[in-house]
Amino acid sequence: MATLLVAGGMTSTFAVNSPAPNDGSVKAIEEGKAYQLYGGSDQLLVMTNTDGVYKAEFLPTSQVTDLNSSLWTISYVSKETSGPDFTLVNKARGTSLSVDLKELTTTPKAVNMGGNVSSWKWYPSVKKENGFSYNDHQTVKSYFTSDSVVYLTAGVNGEVMAAKEDVNKIATIPGQIEIAPVRAAGAVLTAKDLNTKLGTDVEGTSFKLSATPELKVGTNSTLGDMFTKNAYRAWNLNPQNGTDEEEFKIYHNFSWHLTAADYVMLQVIDKTNDDKPCEDTYLMADTVYIPGLYVNNEEGVQFTDKVKAVKANMPANGDYVNNFGEGRNPKSALFKFTYYPTEDSLAIDVLAYNKKDAVESSYEGKNTAWTIETTNKNSVILNQLTASNELTLGAVVANQSRNIKFMLNEGTTNRVSKDNGVYVIKNKKGQYLAAPIYNTYGANAGNWTAAEWVTVIGSEQDVMRMPAYQWVMVKKDSMTVEAKKISAMTITNREFEDVANTVQFRHNEGGEYLFADLFTNDSLKVEAVAADVIANEALGYLNLEDENLKVMSYKFNYLHAYAEDKFMGMLKDSVLNVKDSELSFFMEESAKANYGYTTKYVAGLKQLTRVTYTPYVKTSNGKCYITIDAENRYKLTDDASKAQKFYLKENNFYQPASKEVKQPYYAFINVAAPGSKMGSSDQDLSVILRDQVLNETRTSAFAVVPNNAPLYRRFLTEEGKDEAQLLKFYEYYVNDYLMDETNEKFQREGVNYLGIGAEGIAAAGLSFKVRPYNIGKSAAYQIKPQYLVIVNESVNEGKPAVKCNEDHMHYDKEAGEETTDPYKCFHAQKAVKGFDRYKLLVSFADSVETATAFVDQKYHYGTYSRVGFVDAVEQDSVLYILGDKFVGVSTNDLTIDAIKEAGIAGIDMKADVKKDEHKNYTWSFRYINPEKVADATEENLDVAFLIESNVDPKGNTAEAIAPMNAAWIRQQNNCLVLSDPTEAKFENAKTGGDAALIFNAEAGSEDDMATENEVIATSTISVVAADGGVIVKGAEGRNIVITNVLGQTIANTVVTSSEATISVPAGVVVVSVEGEAAVKAIVK
Structure with a gap:
């Protein structure tokens, strides 16, 4: 029953019987028992609940109308040196006497119950020989550090207040709460108290008892326990005419009923005549002694549940209980239940019962020996004098516990519960x-x-x-x-x-x-x-992936019954609406914040979190945010201080006809004004978006649709694979091609620049090898694929290991020991890994410029960075940028060791490919009309692109993908350069507004590779372009044929030395060495 008390209050009848707190002293605090906490001056500590807010206060005992609120269970943890730590939990609320430390100052203030301070120092021991007393003057306090303490005091109205203080000052602070545990005295239960389980089941109409010890027939008892056998409905005798079923007061014919005001009759509830209390069976003290006791002169009576009430009827007032059968004393069907809250137990007494006389006489219409009415020895006890434990009636010494403990349980009920x-x-x-x-x-x-x-x-x-x-x-x-x-x-x-x-x-x-x-x-x-x-912490609100936020833009698709193609757009005056236009928004995100309810009592329940979003549109003038104007309309502004932040709360989950699956639709909740939301207006035909109050029952909702229009071009093979391809790039408007720089005014010694010009003026070919770089590796590769642009590839095949051929025991110098492995012998030659060598297109933005005059600048044209090819080597995904340090060294003569000795650090491409930030040696191809790409069927302006490079060191490196300002290939006075990322804007560049070049691509070929390489290596042969000729090394004894671009032979000779110079006219020539692949060279 103790647990039942937590659920609700007792009836007013019960509350009136709440005892004074000094009816019984406590000599030992026992866990599992419930005590009242006495605060002096007839005051009890109670806990109240007002709209879910729990407070502790002191009330006079006469004002305690809910006994449960004054009961506290006390648990403790013993400490050898400092005494017990006590926790006091209120029975009515299930909440401990506890406060929140972060709310406290050194000035006492009224506090709510529930917090992280719940362990209190109180009495130095849980036992006291003379009993605990208010005069002990024991305060409760909690030490939250070694030198700081929380203490409690009471306000003028009895409310509990709390403060924190230095431990050295606590002894001098007056008015601290002093409390003592007292035993709550017993209270007599009414029929309604029993049937409603002390008010916890307001619709309850019956109850059931349990007992300790439990009597089991055939185990420890012959007769069992008649009180726990059945469910019962309790009835008080009604002092008025008629039966009051709501208050459980039954109509009767007993003139002595006033002496039975504290007693109830117990109707057996067994689905037989349960609705006919005036003629149903009842529990009674029986007219039978327990076998074996009578012969020992114990006269232990039994109990029976077989006797029926005798019904009579009064036409004006209905049925009533007239008696309980011939020879029965009706007082033996009346029981008093006294509840002791501290012990959480019931004591049961019968009003009267009959004993057996020596002779028979007439009693209640029957000749019987059971005629001696007994009103003492009338307490229900457990007789333990026989081999069996049996219930009977007997005397109980005052203030002593009975030897059987009854507890109030449910009985027949329709109450049910659910799992947490x-x-x-x-x-x-x-x-x-x-x-x-x-x-x-x-x-x-x-x-x-x-x-x-x-x-x-x-x-x-x-x-x-x-x-x-x-x-x-x-x-x-x-x-x-x-x-x-x-x-x-x-x-x-x-x-x-x-x-x-x-x-x-x-x-x-x-x-x-x-x-x-x-x-x-x-x-x-x-x-x-x-x-x-329940484990989804992001449930209910939009929560985009952080990686997506960096690169993705979104459209807000308006949910409407008659059209699914309406998006948040803008009128000419920057006012937002949902009619004909559509905008693509980027989203700034706040940190996650907790919201909603969670509890440790539900397994797996996660704390809900949500974020705020600040949508903005990228324009040629920078970011434009959503704001609210004076007419309560949403519009765009470039003033970031006026930007509105929103929670996007899911309001619908719907499948439009054009979609294959359902998608969420969100309401835009204004964070600055939580009582408002974004809503479409019916005030005019423009369908303007306005700030509306939340309690507008119609809620506008939007699907947050990723703008899947590709931002960058991805070069796939006809089979749809990401593989290296040979491509040519031509400018859309004038059809000029990228090539080696041919304008002498823009050429500088030792540097191979990228240039542009008409197809026919190319000194070499027009094709470039475009190789995927980050695809499948970085987080945003699908949005922004990056590529290496390569020309003039060659391969160093490396050298295989050569074992020691000496006939001896081999010696491994590295291990310092002999070995049988000839490849580990110090005579052996280790294998040398091969590598690839190529010319790599790079931005010279990070190159150090020594000249100031543009005619002397190698890496810039004025303030603009130039673009060109650098000698590069790649081995095991490590890239070495050689610059001009190995000019004239053939690929086969070059070694990685030599590169490292030259102080050239390698770039770990395995790590670099995982980053979406641009590099100076990677390139991306930015669509200028991404929304048209999906419908394009040919190479035209719909699929045209800017060639995008790294913005570092001038630009915003944090805006790695689809930047508003970036470095794109452009022309400056016909010289090919990169735009200045502090000036160039995408909105202008995509229209050619800042001289950025707009390109298309077409297939290239191996025999049309763009190159301006002065050293071409073929196998062990090297061909070096020189002024007025070519130098061929390593071709002694071989025939060499040199032709011009028209295929005309301009030289045909057999080389007789290891290094031969062959004079040829200036221009592009094709050098064919006997037994080797032909290569191109540019002779100056």
Whole structure:
């Protein structure tokens, strides 16, 4: 029964009988018992609950109308040196005497109960020989550090206040609370107290008892326990005419009824005549002695549940109980139940019973020997003088405990409970209990009135995705198995923790639905929310992936019954609407913030989190944010200080006709003004978006649709594979091609520049090898693929290992030991790994310039960075930029060791490819019309692109993908350079507005490779272009044929030395060495 007390208050009759606190002293504090805490001057410490806010206060005993609120269980942890640490838990509230440390100062203030300070120093021991007393002057305090303490005091109205103070000052602070534990005296229960289980089951009509020890027939008892055998309905004798079923007062014919005011009759509830109390069976003290006791002169009577009431009828007042059969004393059917809260037990006494006389005489219409009425020795006790334990009646010494303890249990009931968890609650109409968005502001905010029944159309909303439609349910009583089955539950909205209440679910046998007093006349279905849903911390609000936010833009698709192609767009005056235009927004995100309700009593329930978003549009003038104008209209502004932040709360989950699956639609909740949301206006035909109050029942919702229009070009093979391809790039408007720089005014000695010109003026070919770089490696490769642009590839095949051929025991110098492995011998030659060598297109933005005059500048043209090819080597995904340090060294003569000795550090491309930031040696191809790409069928302006490079060191390196300002290939006075990322804007560049070049691509070929290489290596042969000729090395004895671009032979000779110079006219020539592949060279 102790656990039942947590769930609710007792009846007024019971409360009147609440005893004074000094009726019984406590000599030992026992866990599991409930005590009152006496504060002097007839004051008891109680805990109140006002709208879910718990407070502790002192009340005079006469004003304690809810005994449970004055009862406290006391647990403790013993400490050898400092005494016990006590925890005091209120029985009515299930909450400890505890305060929140962060709310405290050195000045006492009224505090709510519930906090991180709940362990108190109080008495130095849990035992006191003379009993605990208020005169002990024991205060409660909590040490939260070695030198700081929390203490409690009382306000003028008795409210508990708390403060913190230095431990050295605590002894001098007056008015600290002093309390002592006292035993709560017993109280007599009425029939209603019993049937409603002390008010915890307001609709209860019966109860059942349990007992310690438990009597089991055939085990430790012959007769068993008649009091725990059945469920009973208690009835008081009604002092008025008629039967009052609501108050459980029965009509009767007993003139002595006033002497039985504290007694009840116990009707057996067994589904037979339960609705006919005036003729049903009752529990009585029987007219039979327990076998074996009578012969020992113990005269132990038995109890019976077989005697029926004798019904009579009064036409004006109905049926009444006239008697209990011939020879029966009706007083033996009347029992008094006294409840002792501290011990949590019941004592039972019978009003009177009959003993057996030596001779028979007439009694209640029957000749019987059972005629001696007895009114003493009338307490229900356990007789333990025989081999069996049997219940009987006897005398109990005052202030001594009885040898059997009865506890009040449920009996026949329709009360049910649910497991702790998260549920949705649905009524018979199919409506869901929720705190809908339009009902969570204003008068309804923060209280139960925000909850209402909401019609949910399954094709448009999904309650499993909406925390405001879900309820966290926790049992109020989980202390025993039986209590868990019937416990009332605290239900709290998962999104709005202040929307909470207590509900007792009920279920009638055979019924389909549950019901509860809280929901009048509603039949209920309570359905569990799946584990993966309660574990989803991002449920209910938009929560985009951080990586996507960096690179993605989004369109806001308006949910409307008649059109699914309307997006948030803009009128000419920057006012937002949802009619004809559409905007693509980027999103700035705040840090995650917790919201909603969670509890440790529901396994797997995660704390909900949400973020705020600040949408903006990229324009030629920078970022434009959403703001609110004087007419309450949403519009765009370039003033970041006026930017509106939003929570995007899911309101719908719907599948438009054009989509294959459902998608969420979100309401835009204004963070600065939580009582408002973005909504479409019907004031005119422009469908303008305005700031609307939350309690507008119609909520505008938008799908947040990723702008999947590709931002960058991805070069796929015809089979759709990401592989290196040979491509040519031509400028869209004038059809000029990228090539080696041919304009002598822009050429500088020792540097191979990228140039542009008409197809026919190319000194070499027009094709470039475009090799995927970060594809499949970095987070955003699908959005921004990066490529290496390569010409003039050659391969150093490396050298295989050569073993030691000496006939001896081999010696491994590195290991310092002999070995049988000839490849480890110091005579052996180790293998040398091969590598690839090529010319790599790079930005010279990071190159150090020594000249200031542009005619002398190697890496810049004025303030603009130039673009060109550098000698590079790649081995095992490590890239070495050689610059001009190995000019004239053939690929086969070059070694990695030599490169390292030259101080050239390698670039770990395995790590670098995982980064989406641009490099000076990678390139991306930025579409100028991404929204048109999907429908393009040919190479034209719809698929045209800018060639994008690294913005470092001038630009915003944090804006790695789709930057508003960037470095694109452009012309400056016909010289090919990169645009200045501090000046160039995409909105201008994509239209050629800042001289950025707009390109298309076409297939290239191996025999048309762009190159201006002065050293071409073929196998062990090297061909070096020189002024007025070519130098051929390593071709002694071989025939060499040199032709011009027209295929005309201009030299044909056999080389007789290891290095031969052959004179040829200036221009592009093709050098064919006998037995080797032909190569091109440019002769100056």
